[in-house]
Amino acid sequence: MSVDKGIFHDKQRDTYDFHESAATPWRSDDEVERYVPTHCCYCGVQCGMNLKVAGGKVVGVEPRYDFPVNRGMLCPKGTTVYQTVNHPDRLTSPLMRRNGKNSPLEPVSWDEALDTIARRFRAIQGEHGKDAVAVYSGSSMTNEKCYLMGKFARVGLETRHCDYNGRLCMSSATGANDRSLGIDRAANPISDMLHSDVIFVIGANVGECFPIVTSWLWQARDRGAKLIVADPRQTPIARTADVFLPLRSGTDSALLNAMLHVVLREGLVDEEFIASRTTGWDEVKALVEQYPPERVAKVCGLRAETIIEAARLYGGAKAAMLYTARGLEHQSKGVDNGVAAVNLALATGNFGRPGAGYMTLTGQGNGQGGREMGQKASQLPGEREIENPEDRAYIASVWGIDEKDMPHAGYAATLMIPAMERGEIRSCFMICSNPMVSLPDQHTTERALRALDFFVVCDFFFSETCELADVVLPGNVWCEDEGTSTNLEGRVIKYNQAVDPPPGARRDWEIVCELARRLGKGQYFPYQSAREIFDELRVATKGAKADYFGITYEKIDRQNGVFWPCPTEEDPGTPRLYEDRFGFADGKARFHPITYLPPAEEPDAEYPLVLTTGRVIYHYLSGNQTRRTPFLLEEAPYPWVEIHERTAEQLGISDNDWVTVRTRRGEMTVPALVVKSIRPDTVFIPYHYGHSQAANILTNPVLEPMNKIPEYKVCAASVTKAVHKPDWAEGVDPARLRAARGRRRRLPSTGESQGPAVR
Numbered sequence: 001m002s003v004d005k006g007i008f009h010d011k012q013r014d015t016y017d018f019h020e021s022a023a024t025p026w027r028s029d030d031e032v033e034r035y036v037p038t039h040c041c042y043c044g045v046q047c048g049m050n051l052k053v054a055g056g057k058v059v060g061v062e063p064r065y066d067f068p069v070n071r072g073m074l075c076p077k078g079t080t081v082y083q084t085v086n087h088p089d090r091l092t093s094p095l096m097r098r099n100g101k102n103s104p105l106e107p108v109s110w111d112e113a114l115d116t117i118a119r120r121f122r123a124i125q126g127e128h129g130k131d132a133v134a135v136y137s138g139s140s141m142t143n144e145k146c147y148l149m150g151k152f153a154r155v156g157l158e159t160r161h162c163d164y165n166g167r168l169c170m171s172s173a174t175g176a177n178d179r180s181l182g183i184d185r186a187a188n189p190i191s192d193m194l195h196s197d198v199i200f201v202i203g204a205n206v207g208e209c210f211p212i213v214t215s216w217l218w219q220a221r222d223r224g225a226k227l228i229v230a231d232p233r234q235t236p237i238a239r240t241a242d243v244f245l246p247l248r249s250g251t252d253s254a255l256l257n258a259m260l261h262v263v264l265r266e267g268l269v270d271e272e273f274i275a276s277r278t279t280g281w282d283e284v285k286a287l288v289e290q291y292p293p294e295r296v297a298k299v300c301g302l303r304a305e306t307i308i309e310a311a312r313l314y315g316g317a318k319a320a321m322l323y324t325a326r327g328l329e330h331q332s333k334g335v336d337n338g339v340a341a342v343n344l345a346l347a348t349g350n351f352g353r354p355g356a357g358y359m360t361l362t363g364q365g366n367g368q369g370g371r372e373m374g375q376k377a378s379q380l381p382g383e384r385e386i387e388n389p390e391d392r393a394y395i396a397s398v399w400g401i402d403e404k405d406m407p408h409a410g411y412a413a414t415l416m417i418p419a420m421e422r423g424e425i426r427s428c429f430m431i432c433s434n435p436m437v438s439l440p441d442q443h444t445t446e447r448a449l450r451a452l453d454f455f456v457v458c459d460f461f462f463s464e465t466c467e468l469a470d471v472v473l474p475g476n477v478w479c480e481d482e483g484t485s486t487n488l489e490g491r492v493i494k495y496n497q498a499v500d501p502p503p504g505a506r507r508d509w510e511i512v513c514e515l516a517r518r519l520g521k522g523q524y525f526p527y528q529s530a531r532e533i534f535d536e537l538r539v540a541t542k543g544a545k546a547d548y549f550g551i552t553y554e555k556i557d558r559q560n561g562v563f564w565p566c567p568t569e570e571d572p573g574t575p576r577l578y579e580d581r582f583g584f585a586d587g588k589a590r591f592h593p594i595t596y597l598p599p600a601e602e603p604d605a606e607y608p609l610v611l612t613t614g615r616v617i618y619h620y621l622s623g624n625q626t627r628r629t630p631f632l633l634e635e636a637p638y639p640w641v642e643i644h645e646r647t648a649e650q651l652g653i654s655d656n657d658w659v660t661v662r663t664r665r666g667e668m669t670v671p672a673l674v675v676k677s678i679r680p681d682t683v684f685i686p687y688h689y690g691h692s693q694a695a696n697i698l699t700n701p702v703l704e705p706m707n708k709i710p711e712y713k714v715c716a717a718s719v720t721k722a723v724h725k726p727d728w729a730e731g732v733d734p735a736r737l738r739a740a741r742g743r744r745r746r747l748p749s750t751g752e753s754q755g756p757a758v759r
């Protein structure tokens with residue numbers, strides 16, 4: 001990665017509405033010619049913003065006060081996102097290795113790049129079968145592009161292997177929603193929080209990963225809501241929680257079962273709701289009787305009294321919201337954890353009312369829409385199923401193909417990697433993904449991608465994954481096109497185009513349609529605009545669970561977003577689900593008994609600590625954009641390992657020491673950030689960095705059996721003082737990190753972690 005040091009940055013002026021850069025020289029007295037209302041493209045909150053345009057360039061941003069989710073606020077990522085648009089690192093020409101894998105990537109014309117791709121895909125499919133070429137897509141793209149990628153795979157390439165990076169993000173949430181509630185969407189709008197008297201957040205670092213949601217939390221607190229937080233780290237919102245449960249990573253379902261045990265024992269279940277709106281309670285009731293808090297406390301590393309206090313608080317609420325995110329879901333038992341959370345909410349009748357519900361906070365910008373548009377291995381648009389004969393026939397009719405020609409289910413993204421390694425998948429078209437940072441067990445991922453005969457990546461910045469590609473295609477950033485995105489509430493919003501892509505780059509959908517044409521499938525991809533793709537996807541989702549048929553661009557503008565399902569143009573949309581019925585044919589939610597099972601890897605003599613990974617406020621996912629944004633890079637320039645001061649003392653480690661973290665997959669050397677805000681048996685590394693700074697060198701690729709999400713949040717690790725500094729240590733002053741993260745040091749001890757720090 002390179003960052004242009006010439007980019008202007010003045011911390012004093014780094015407010016939401018005033019930036020300038022060497023790439024977009026702009027003086028404060030210049031006239032802003034246009035304000036383009038749109039949304040931040042980063043996290044699932046999808047805050048409203050106005051982009052400032054002058055001289056054909058995006059020169060600044062201000063938050064929108066009229067968008068009800070952020071109402072005049074943006075986080076550090078949102079205030080700086082516009083700096084990616086004119087960044088000097090933008091890719092502006094296709095790159096290709098003309099003479100094999102060992103030749104350099106060099107600029108080529110679009111014609112040469114696209115003709116080469118079409119020729120190589122045809123040759124590989126001719127020799128090894130259609131399924132030898134895979135599509136690996138992303139969820140930070142518009143609904144239109146997500147829809148297009150699923151269609152391109154099944155119609156353009158006729159391959160069954162199509163999946164996306166939401167597999168690494170939202171697939172546990174999907175599994176739990178589908179199993180328990182019958183609809184894969186947040187149950188409530190975010191504003192419902194203001195009607196809750198108790199809010200329970202488990203496995204969600206709201207303050208850093210969904211910063212603007214924090215303001216809703218504080219407003220709810222101002223109105224008297226109590227806050228329960230469960231997390232192995234004392235995250236920013238945990239600091240002021242009424243009850244903080246610093247549980248051991250990977251023990252979420254045990255905690256949730258124990259809370260339900262207390263709720264049951266103390267007569268706090270909602271018998272009427274259970275009887276009229278659910279099935280399966282008796283099995284769950286029998287199971288949770290085996291989870292008394294006194295026993296579970298030892299499993300979770302908590303005090304039984306704290307579990308009881310949390311359960312009484314949640315169970316006694318008139319209206320409680322339960323929020324989860326990747327902390328609970330990035331586990332080999334991620335679906336079970338989500339189901340256990342839903343069990344607790346169902347047993348207490350917390351669904352279908354203002355302030356009562358359950359919500360998995362989506363990490364990627366379009367983490368919700370991206371999982372509905374038919375780019376998943378077993379899915380067709382609208383959350384239709386690729387193995388369901390009726391769904392196949394309907395989508396085949398929309399696409400104008402014979403149902404017999406529709407491929408069947410393929411590999412999940414995480415299963416594509418071993419298929420590449422063993423030569424079953426021999427080529428891949430990848431868009432909007434950076435697995436050389438984001439997939440676990442990076443050494444295996446690199447081997448698999450290098451094993452491909454032919455690898456194409458479409459992106460707007462040169463990522464770590466582009467380094468392994470045979471062809472790189474320069475695409476567009478979010479404000480160079482229009483299209484829709486679905487935020488963490490299920491609200492469909494619209495990006496408006498502010499500027500054109502820079503000369504040499506093209507819009508992603510234009511690239512894919514042109515490639516389809518060169519593959520001889522142009523008649524299926526006749527679109528002249530994103531709007532035309534949207535109009536087709538409306539029809540494709542008609543009558544499905546995720547029904548977008550009644551949503552139009554005009555209606556989104558008029559209503560400031562439309563919640564799906566929205567079956568007709570007269571329908572205003574559905575902000576709150578489950579008011580009358582759940583998503584199954586009989587209208588009832590499903591209880592499922594969840595037996596606690598430990599994580600795949602537990603600490604032992606060789607690896608005595610638990611490693612967990614996650615995000616920081618300054619970076620988005622693999623960091624391919626935010627590491628190029630000067631202010632964000634300055635605040636979090638490289639990874640570190642957070643380690644409790646007691647553990648550090650036992651290991652002879654001081655703050656700022658270089659330490660080596662080892663797991664069964666590999667090792668990395670980073671500075672130590674000695675804190676009081678993490679369990680003594682746990683260490684944390686942020687995952688936004690590449691190469692030897694990638695936390696995913698260490699993580700465990702073991703998968704959740706049903707939905708195939710990796711266990712990013714728990715593996716066994718050791719930490720020792722480093723013998724050598726890493727290759728990137730030159731010029732790095734870890735004390736600078738302390739200055740940036742200093743506030744965390746002064747937090748009070750969690751006080752609840754039990755047992756020796758290092759076992």
Ligand code: SF4
Pocket residue numbers: 040041042043044045046047070073074075076077078079210211212213
């Ligand atoms: Fe809003 Fe998320 Fe963008 Fe921050 S990153 S401004 S919270 S959408």
